[in-house]
Amino acid sequence: MKHPQTSKNRRLAARTRLHPVAVASTLALLAGAGAAQAQQAAPAAGAQSLETVVITGIRKSLDSAVSLKREARGLVDGIVAEDIGKFPDTNLAESMQRIAGVSIDRNASGEGSKVTVRGVGPQFNMVLLNGRQMPTSDGAGRAFDFANLSSDSISALEVYKTARASSPTGGIGATINVKTARPLDVRERIASIGVKANFDQSVSRLPNEIQGDKVTPEISGLYSDVFGNRTLGIAISGSYSKRSSGSNNAFTGNGWETRRVTTGTNGTAYAGAPASNLVNFPTSGFISHTNDVRYRTSGLERERINGQAVLQFSPTKELKFTVDHTLAINATTNRAIENSSWFGPSFSGPLNGRPPTTFVRAGDVSDPVIQTATWDGTHDYAMYAALFANKTKLNSTGFNTAWKVSENLSVDLDVHSSKSRTRPDSPYGSNNVIDLALFNQGNTTMYYDQKFPVMESKGLAYDSNKTTVTGSQFENNISDQDVDQVQLSGTYQLSTDDKLHVGLGFTKLKNRAAGSNNFHGDWGGIGPQGSFKNQNVAQYSLPSFFSRIPGSGDPRQFQTFFVPNFEALRAQAIKNAQSYRPTSLEPGAPLSAAEAEAYFSPYPDFTKGNDWRTTEKSTAVYGQWDHSFDTAIPMNLSVGMRYEETKITSSSQVTSFSGAVWYAENEVRLTGDTRTFGTKTGKYSYWLPSIDWDADLTSNLKVRASYGENIGRPNFGDMLGGIALNKDSGRYNVNGAGSTGDPALRPLKSKNLDLSAEYYFAKSSYVAAGIFHKKVTDFFTTKVVQQTFPGLNQPASGTYFNAARAAGIPADAPKLLRNYIFQNYNGQPGVTVTDATDPTFLKGNIDGTVPGAQPLVFNISTPSNGGGDTIKGLEFNFQHMFGSSGFGVSGNYTLVRSGLKYINNAATTDVQAPLVGVSDSANLVGFFENDVWSIRGAYNWRDAFLAATNDNGNNPRYVDAYGQVDVSIGYKFGKNLTLQADMLNLNDGYIRSYGRTKTQHISAIQTGRRYLIGARYRF
Template identity: 65%
Template sequence: MKHPQISKTRRGGQLAQRLKPVAWASSIALLTGAAAAQAQQTGAAAPAGAASSPTSLETVVVTGIRKSLDSAVTLKRESRGLVDGIVAEDIGKFPDTNLAESMQRIAGVSIDRSASGEGSKVTVRGVGPDFNMVLLNGRQMPTAVIGWEGAGANGSRAFDFANLSSDSIAALEVYKTARAESPTGGIGATINVKTARPLDVRERIASIGVKANYDASVGRLPGPLQGSKTTPEVSGIYSDTFANRTIGISISGSYSKRDSGSNKAYTQNGWGTNDPAVKSVSPASNIVNNPAGLYATSRELRYSLTGMERERINGQATLQFAPSKELKFTLDHTLAMNTLHSKNAEMSSWFNNSFSGDLKTNPATQFTTGPVAAPIVQTAIWDGTHDLALNTGQYAQKSKLNSTGFNADWKVSDALRLEFDAHHSNAKTTPDSPYGTYSTMDLAMFNQGNATAYYDQKFPILSLPGQKFDDTKLNVTGTQFRNNLSDQTVDQFQTRGTYRLGTDDKLLAGLGFTRTKNRSASYNNQNNDWSGVAPSLGQFAGINTGTYSLSSFFSRIPGHDDPRLFPSFYMADFASLRDRAVKIKQANTPGMTQAQAEAYFAAASDYTRGDDWRATEKSSSLYGQWDHAFDTAIPMNLSVGVRYESTKVESSSQVVDHSGTTTWGSQNEINLASGGTTFGTKSGKYSYWLPSIDWDADLAENLKVRASYGENIGRPGWNQMQGGLSLGGTANPNGGGTGSTGDPALKPLRSKNFDLSAEYYYAKSSYAALGLFYKKVSNFVTTSSVDATVPGILNPASGTYYNAALAACGGNTQPLCIRNYIFRNYNGQPGVTATGPLDAAEVAGTITSAVPGATPIPFKVTTFTNGPGDNIKGLELNFQHMFGRSGFGVSGNYTKVKTGLKFNNLRTDQQAALLGVSDSANLVGFYENDVWSIRAAYNWRGEFLAATSDGNGNNPVYTEPYGQVDASIGYKLGSNLTLQLDLLNLNDGYIRQHGRTNEMLVSALQTGRRYLIGARYRF
């Protein structure tokens, strides 16, 4: 059917192209957030015999995938600056189950995945999650991120999309160019998440959806860690208007529960560079390819299995009142609760700098050739009494977001429009267990002999010749019960106005005030003194344990079936182990009550004895922008603006005082005392003028070109602005301790952004685009280390006894030789207490800083400074094609990113490298008719730098290329009921990370496929 053309007109300063009615419908759907886009005849039928109006239109209905893509094309084509987006196919039906996974379909957007395999944070054009501003209906949202596995609050500004359900989301808008009216912080992009508004929707919406979520990763766990393979999801939305469309009410809610599993092989304490113990192996020929330059060795190898339970509740209520067409008030509240629980079991072997020296009975440690040498075989020699670690832990936290906002939109006259917006929002993450956010019982079996690690394939292989399970050799070597708290509040007021000078000119101006209060606190009830348990073995015999096939848990990672792999995975039960430890602790401590013993193995309920960082950030902003449309032979648009941003920061910090007696209780750890707390406050401020300019031109009816320049800032992380000196709870006998301190006077990153693009709209709903971008980033926040000592903290691995032991061991600094010498020659002297036989291969006992001649422990204190910057540059290619009226369509994109802010693998000092820079690509195909809706998507992300430290110094962590295939199938039964099947991670991919070379495995993570089947009924 051929529709009449619509002549060109000026609409809001933009050129309205010769659009068919279906495109007009798509534009209206985007601007109003309507659930169905319609272009239809208006008014009553014409009298018989009357001539038909040349502009009368027949009804055209655009729905589903096609409507969503049409709306996204309209957004891209008609926006000033470079904007991409995703629009819901229907209110209550976003195209993906996770917002982050939806955004990865946009050119230049990549995602970071959580341990469960879900997308959680986004990287845009090589700029990491901390420097992408996320807004909810134009408002800055608070974040309350806690590092998993006991890391505490990590200071991140990144928004975690896993906390938001996609059910009530109407659209995602990604603004890639800086604009004066956009809040600062989005160097990569400003992302606006839009929810449905009842007065913007032209009809009543009422629907309910149910889903069953089947997660195959659960079946890859041992029975005690497994949750339910099938879990429920329920969602619903009601939106309607009353009193002649002067009152609008919208209520939406969702509940989802997901049980999942993740299996990981990793090196927790990273890779040590140029370990002198390698050079002390005698004879040196026992090291194959003994490296001459830079080399690294692993500290340990671990296999970790985790069963996770997530429960998410989202809700939103919106009330709108429009007493006239010129005035509209909106009051809304958003609630998001996300509860995470997990159970973990881990088996690991520490190598402790003990390298092979007997080639007749053990595989030799063998290195690759340079320029950075890595072991493909690494052997540690033990006498059969070494400890094989069998840790078990639990993790529990609850995140809660509450946001209440008010908006007034007033059309004062045909020329002037004003808008006022204010909100109070709080995000808080707290422990959700009496054992704290993070708890672990460090169990060890003291019958391990030699160990060999093989790093010659994707999966790391641990060989333990002759290892057997013997519960009479079990003992607890340490416990941690940590409480972490992250609490952030945002109070924001914004007012903006638009004044139309004429048909082709308008002025925009705005004023904003934002106050963000951030608190990060933690306290760790950590005991590394055998947890008060006598070191004699056998007291933990008979506890609940299990033996499983190790290789079966990693079936997707190449090399898991290597015959060299130790066949068994030993797992202890957390509750059984803790109960036994409580009984032993009480029995061995005269006068201790049951309640006191229980508290010994539980998290502290307050943070008065731990680290507590608090910061307040107050920002005020003012902007002005002029928009002009040139009515020339080549229609053009120009926007010129400037934004002024001023910020004050005050940071107060409470940190643990570690002065006191230190204890050298095991070969590689010196435990620092935990005393009272110290407190301090610092402040800083900065202000910037940030210009922006956007230009576009319609070179032809279907060809648009753009050019943009804009400046933006990215604020430092909260941890980088914290005052006070925070020390780690342990130190290394040879390497010393670590600490960190921040600086609230840090300047933000400043980015000057240039963009060029061309867009060719060659057919209805079809286009191809090329974009080039260049970002010049300055004030990059870098880390530096300062060598320091702390008054009152002395080193037990020093002094008279240590020096004598060092001489007796021939200068060999390996802790085993030195500790054995001190115990055998100075037992009972000040600071020396042997608790095991003196003729044992490894004498058990403690050495404290009370030894004569003890010197201060050296600390490497990490601090943050503003360093020089560099550039980020790249290109984006994207296309979308509809195959006529066949119902078939395809879209795709490719992004290439390069930066000078790289990590140099040949350097071992601290470096200012940009995280997350990677190439990415997407390909989506779909088919849709009145009954079926089928979509398949492939997403790929290239290798990127994930961290500049692997937990053991200045060593990089690279995430290797990863691709994932997802699909969805929808089937309509009548006009109201839709059946839906979502298939996620169909290729069953795994995620691998490595260090300076591919052989330096950091982690290999395996999850599994996920299937969701459900139905949605629309009333």
């Protein structure tokens, strides 16, 4: 029988092979947490604390991260603050892309907001704050938005890549623990304040009317101290930031429609277009087209307040109480201007100098690289003004007790209640649009032969006598999520080499997403053309807003960008509604002043919209055994099992309809709104084993092997009861749309195998390589089911419609078809003319009660559990310090492959189960640091990836490869004052997305460089 003390001494000898900085960091990490939790990979509240390390610069920050990686059981990576209250990046998501296997999604302002780990998308990563599950009120999803959290009060990020019995489920990509300072772990007085001035170049690339402030402030502060012989600790931190930015997007708003190639009757080849109009038209495979082109500029304003207060009391060394509250408020306002042309499936021939519609083929998919629409000079060119304003508020209150009951037993109890609320932050609602149309657009040709969508429209010019408001939308949307959680854990030291960890957890999560949409498609105009001629509409050079995107300077591009004003348009529309009843859908007397005001305002409640409520209750119990082998080669083994049981109740209010009306050239709307409410339930339970092994083959070489199983829960939007039909999704000659959910969906399950090796070849320097393999089953897929509903008929069908077609009117001329029906059948069942002022453009309604009308077909998106496949990849990362020169370099590269791909050569209605977010990624950082200077440069790259599968139905949206260069420079005056300059996106990159082929342009977003200059003083 081996002697316990000999075993202990041998293990300690093995550990002293670490260099002194790593040892010091490790000891500091473990201070106050107790040996019982030193090697817990599960980031439960009260676990070992990185905050105990006094960090003063880049090098020691990296040392602490190396120590975390080397000492942990399982694969763990981290980023540690360079100093308490000074995180190395301005954004937490952008910090995490430095870690191998982690890549980020950027929001409209170019800022990192969500993370993908090892090809697994944001909704399948579990984000914790000090070991607690945090709510995220984005409505239908689970992905946490890191833009809501300031980096100033964060002391560390821990990324747990392997499953552990003690880790909460849901993070099949990773479990990410965001850590904040704890005063009794810091054990000293710290007081600091920082100020920054933020300049975003993208602001200067906007029209003057929507530009924000060119310079905006950021301020942060931290105070932490201990009292009463270190028995009482208080920490208070807070930050305020305001950011003005802009983004310019050239995109299609309705995606690309894809259908199988068929040859129609009467010589037509596609969408009613004669074959003579089409060049290189395919005879097999799939054909795609888009319906519109849009050019949008957006002025973004973000105001963010973060704060945290922590009170700790430790009456004895064995007992510690912690109470904390976290507040995060993030208010965003977006003023957007959009110019757009709707051309639908128009494939005109080479008329009036226009080129024919020309197709290119990629695989089995053919797209129009040139698409021509022939208009008569009265087609509408839209100029919308929008105001989007929302505020998200997070409040989290927690209580923790850490008790070392005896020399061998430690117990930890953690309780928290957290709430996130998103509300409209404007008197007009959350998402509000008014559409001003210019009715003099003639022949238009789109060119998709470059990365920028080029629209040629000769003769189009602003004429105030040809303008009127044609549509409006005022939305009230709210999102709520509450998380109440209790976690009890204990560790018992069985022997010198053995520990037993057990735990019990209860989580109740309530999610609500509700909204109302006061939408009016007044395509005939709110008042006659010219009734908005007194409105100021500024004019700019359209290409100037997109100078970084190749193709924006094409001489064929229409050159002018029109900028109306949202408030002015609304005010005039209200006046017009009191003189002219605004919509052909509601003929009758003009509206009163109160009615007109309500017509252009959000609904005051949610009785006219959808209301989705889901409650998810989970119970978990786990056990884990840790063993250290006292052998010639030191080894560690952890074996665990977690049992998880979840019950789901989903109640949904959805809107039903009784009719449909073809009320404008391309638009079909559902009518007869009624609300229904229903409830569905679901439940599931899983046993989830895990095992971690590591060995120190030499003093510098460590190898690891891990196996674990985890689950990824369905999004809340996939668990809704009832069928939600899109009231305004119907269009002439196009199916309507809707969606439904299923709370009985099984979670995605992943079986994960990891192998890795780490070589620590010098002080603060190492190289590491790893292989991972995930076997994914029960993956979520969306199938599109075509369905009809009683009473909902397609108005563009039946006896009258067939007569118009028989008269020789082509299928792609809805305006002429409507005019024929109005001229010949006005007053007949289902046909009503409301405006006969212009005999060539009669206005009115054709509804689904016309004789012979066929049922309106809806594409209903339905989630289900699909099959499975693998995610596998390689990770490489390194870090090297060049002796004592102050220079260093670090980097990583991740290669990911998966069989869960979107099949581009498949019909839209085919069932697919692709995994979004899978991509290779790389990061390279170089830095220099001495007692005065701190300089860092970073290049971050992400390869092309699938971002969504619901673009215009069941179609893909890919994001092209993207890279960004960032630089930060710090200069110290003495011991307390530091000046800092951060320069982000120095390469001034843009982000482009596309559909099944790269010709299928979906969007190209241009932002700009960003500069921050600031100072930080530590008292």
